[in-house]
Amino acid sequence: MTDALRDQAVRVRFCPSPTGSPHVGLARTALFNWAFARHHQLYGAGGTFVFRIEDTDAARDSEESYETLLEVMRWLGFTWDEGPEVGGPHAPYRQSQRMELYADVARRLHEAGRAYHCYCSTEELEERNAAARAAGRAPGYDGHCRELDESQVAAYTAEGRKPVLRFRMPDVAITFDDLVRGEITFQPENVPDFALVRANGHPLYTLVNPVDDASMEITHVLRGEDLLSSTPRQIALYDALAEVGVGTGTVPRFGHLPYVMGQGNKKLSKRDPEANLLGYRDAGFLPEGLLNYLALLGWAIADDRDVFSMAEMVEVFDIARVNPNPARFDLKKAEAINGSQLRLLATSELAVRITPYLQSAGLIADPPTTEQAALLDAAVPLVHERMNKLTEAPELLGFLLVDEDEFALVDAIDEDGRAVVAAALAALEAVDTWATEAIDEALRAALIEGLGLKPRLAFGPVRVAITGRRISPPLFESLELLGRDRALGRLRAVAAPVR
Ligand code: GLU
Ligand code: ZN
Numbered sequence: 001m002t003d004a005l006r007d008q009a010v011r012v013r014f015c016p017s018p019t020g021s022p023h024v025g026l027a028r029t030a031l032f033n034w035a036f037a038r039h040h041q042l043y044g045a046g047g048t049f050v051f052r053i054e055d056t057d058a059a060r061d062s063e064e065s066y067e068t069l070l071e072v073m074r075w076l077g078f079t080w081d082e083g084p085e086v087g088g089p090h091a092p093y094r095q096s097q098r099m100e101l102y103a104d105v106a107r108r109l110h111e112a113g114r115a116y117h118c119y120c121s122t123e124e125l126e127e128r129n130a131a132a133r134a135a136g137r138a139p140g141y142d143g144h145c146r147e148l149d150e151s152q153v154a155a156y157t158a159e160g161r162k163p164v165l166r167f168r169m170p171d172v173a174i175t176f177d178d179l180v181r182g183e184i185t186f187q188p189e190n191v192p193d194f195a196l197v198r199a200n201g202h203p204l205y206t207l208v209n210p211v212d213d214a215s216m217e218i219t220h221v222l223r224g225e226d227l228l229s230s231t232p233r234q235i236a237l238y239d240a241l242a243e244v245g246v247g248t249g250t251v252p253r254f255g256h257l258p259y260v261m262g263q264g265n266k267k268l269s270k271r272d273p274e275a276n277l278l279g280y281r282d283a284g285f286l287p288e289g290l291l292n293y294l295a296l297l298g299w300a301i302a303d304d305r306d307v308f309s310m311a312e313m314v315e316v317f318d319i320a321r322v323n324p325n326p327a328r329f330d331l332k333k334a335e336a337i338n339g340s341q342l343r344l345l346a347t348s349e350l351a352v353r354i355t356p357y358l359q360s361a362g363l364i365a366d367p368p369t370t371e372q373a374a375l376l377d378a379a380v381p382l383v384h385e386r387m388n389k390l391t392e393a394p395e396l397l398g399f400l401l402v403d404e405d406e407f408a409l410v411d412a413i414d415e416d417g418r419a420v421v422a423a424a425l426a427a428l429e430a431v432d433t434w435a436t437e438a439i440d441e442a443l444r445a446a447l448i449e450g451l452g453l454k455p456r457l458a459f460g461p462v463r464v465a466i467t468g469r470r471i472s473p474p475l476f477e478s479l480e481l482l483g484r485d486r487a488l489g490r491l492r493a494v495a496a497p498v499r
Contacts, residue, residue: 006044008044008045009044009045009046009047009048009219010040010046010047011037011217011218011219012036012037012047012049012050012218012219012220013033013049013050013051013052013212013213014029014030014033014050014052015051015054015209016053016054016069017053017054017055017060018062018063018065018066019065020065021065021068021270021276022068022069022277022278023268023270023275023276024260024276024280024294024297025224025268025270025275027072027076027291028257028260028294028297029223029224029257030078031076031078031294031295032222032257032298032299032319032322033049033222034078035295035310035313035317036220036317036319037081038314038317039314039316039317042315048081048082050080050082050083050088050216050218051082051084051093052094052212053066053069053083053084053093053094053096054208055094056095056099056102056203056204057205068278070084072277075278075287076287076291077291077310082216090215090216090217095208095212098208099203101215102197102203102207102208105207105246106165106207108245109165109241110165111244112244113168114167114240114243115165115166115167115168115196116145116146116165116168117148117164117165118141118144118164118193118195119145119163120145121161128142128144138190140192141166141192146193163199164195164196164198165197166193166196167193167194167233167236167240169188169191169236170188170236170239171188173185173187174186174188174191174236176231176232176235178254178255178256179220179253179254179255179320180255180258180322180323180324181255181256184231186231186232191232191233191236205230206230206233206237209230210234210237210241211241213234213247213252214246214247215246217247219250219252219253220254220255220319221252221253222255222319223254224259225256225258225259228256231254231256235251239251255319255322256324257298258298258325258326258327259326260297260326260327260329261327262274262275265328274329274331277290282391284357284390284391284392285334285390286338286345286390288310289334289337289339289340289341289342290334290338291310292306292308292310292340292341293337295308295313296327298323298327299321299322300321300323301316306340307341307344335389336388338388342384342387342389343384347380347381347384348380350380351377351380354390355368355376357390357393358376361394363398363401364401372401375401376397376401379400379473379481380397382473382474382477382481383396383473386473396472397473398468399468399472399478400478400482404486404489407490408468409464411464412464413465416461417461418461418494418495420447420453420457420458420462421465421491421495422495423446423450423451424443424447424461424462424465425488425492427443428442428443428487428491429488430442434484435480436477436479436480439476439479443459443476447459459475462475462491464494465493465494466478466479466490
């Protein structure tokens with residue numbers, strides 16, 4: 001962190017709109033803002049993470065989506081210092097509850113002459129844009145209504161037109177030093193006057209977002225690159241807001257996070273299935289695993305290191321080290337990172353994490369019975385090294401936890417296999433101490449030495465008879481955990497008639 005940043009208490013915001021289901025790009029933005037705030041809280045002059053809900057678009061926003069956002073934030077383990085449910089000095093943090101403020105600010109901007117009423121219809125705007133394009137000029141608002149006189153206004157009003165409120169952009173180039181991308185300049189012809197309030201009185205993102213950033217004293221705006229084009233407008237608006245008494249007049253620093261590319265090198269879209277955040281929970285991701293992976297979308301803790309904790313990220317996070325180039329979303333890599341995080345959990349913690357997945361598969365009760373809990377404690381160490389996602393637990397452990405009369409083979413066993421199982425049954429019936437080592441010895445003696453089989457042909461059929469599947473936790477340990485009676489019963493059910 002630069003010295004200037006060390007001396008300044010920072011305030012950042014995460015301000016999603018509650019539309020549709022929350023996607024990975026949003027979570028990446030939340031993560032970088034959160035890590036930035038926490039880093040400054042611990043090692044700088046202070047950091048505040050503000051969570052704000054931008055729900056001014058009644059047609060698109062939904063309460064369901066708002067609830068899902070909160071659920072996702074909690075699942076990922078983010079804590080916010082100000083925002084929904086926790087409140088704060090700038091409450092309320094839902095824009096739908098701040099409408100009076102926006103109406104008041106709009107009125108003041110109009111009175112100060114920093115914004116004006118524009119009566120142009122959509123058709124007229126489109127026509128003039130088309131003409132501009134044909135003449136080789138940049139399309140965009142042409143300033144038509146900037147200086148209307150009273151009689152023109154009266155005429156439009158008599159026609160029944162309702163005006164939008166449009167911001168008067170200053171006729172100068174706007175330059176800012178992006179925290180990720182360095183210096184960026186916008187020429188005035190590329191930033192035309194823009195609407196702040198719709199004709200029906202509804203305030204737009206262009207107004208409410210900077211009004212809140214200014215009044216909530218946000219110091220750093222870290223957000224996706226798709227919003228880069230709104231930054232010069234917001235910088236100009238800040239100046240006008242200060243003039244009408246909103247905020248301190250200090251423009252925040254901006255940092256635009258790189259695009260996330262999905263399949264076929266196209267921008268990952270909200271509609272891509274791999275974009276849906278809650279889908280990751282359903283697919284058995286750990287929040288630690290998903291966050292670790294999201295951190296890699298534009299940032300790295302070190303050249304040769306992919307796996308780290310959020311505490312480690314917070315310790316060294318520096319926005320200046322975010323890579324401006326597009327990041328590629330790679331589901332395989334996300335799963336591998338999740339597997340690494342899963343192996344870092346204590347085994348007892350893994351048991352806690354897989355429990356809901358086993359419960360929804362109907363394999364254990366809620367809460368688990370004493371017997372089920374004990375079985376789980378003994379079984380989880382067997383699968384800890386083999387899992388990448390929590391959803392693998394029901395498949396791997398189901399054979400132990402099912403009711404015996406519901407146990408069924410998933411993979412098939414052929415005639416030769418049944419003969420092997422018969423031999424295994426005979427050998428195991430003679431075992432006195434039902435423990436891994438004795439089971440191991442008996443099976444090897446009977447199948448490898450006795451029948452002269454290769455290990456795969458010897459243990460494969462026994463594995464399917466015992467676990468139902470060709471892929472399972474280690475066989476001898478599984479046999480021990482299953483217990484003598486259940487194990488012999490399963491072998492008997494498969495064994496070919498003894499010849
Ligand atoms: N509500 C806006 C969005 O979700 C926030 C953009 C911003 O961070 O300024 O796109
Ligand atoms: Zn106009």
